[in-house]
Amino acid sequence: MNVRMLQESTKIFxxxxxxxxxxxxxxxxxxxxxxxxGLDIYLSSISYRLNAVMKVLTIITTIFMPLTFIVGIYxxxxxxxxxxxWEWGYPLVLGVMVVIAVTMLGFFxxxxxx
Numbered sequence: 001m002n003v004r005m006l007q008e009s010t011k012i013f014x015x016x017x018x019x020x021x022x023x024x025x026x027x028x029x030x031x032x033x034x035x036x037x038g039l040d041i042y043l044s045s046i047s048y049r050l051n052a053v054m055k056v057l058t059i060i061t062t063i064f065m066p067l068t069f070i071v072g073i074y075x076x077x078x079x080x081x082x083x084x085x086w087e088w089g090y091p092l093v094l095g096v097m098v099v100i101a102v103t104m105l106g107f108f109x110x111x112x113x114x
Contacts, residue, residue: 059114063104067097 006014074093083089108114 055113059108063101063108066100066104070097070100 070093078084083092086092105114
């Protein structure tokens, strides 16, 4: 370190300041990495919660999809559907829908998805 403007007696102090600046930069870098790791952990926990919510919504959608299909078929205005004139047609369709929903719930609970 050959600087003409500095006296030999002050160079020692500038080396000390330089060492302190290097330590501060290292400390700042360490703290930056810690904050980055904390942010990664936070984003991972948010992602985990979002996945749990999406799993529940997917299960609900999966349960109601076949029920919506059955209701859509029976919501059409056809005259020649055999079960329309049958006295037990409506309760039978409701019973089939309940059986489908309960079966799917049992399947999901068996897989430990809910």
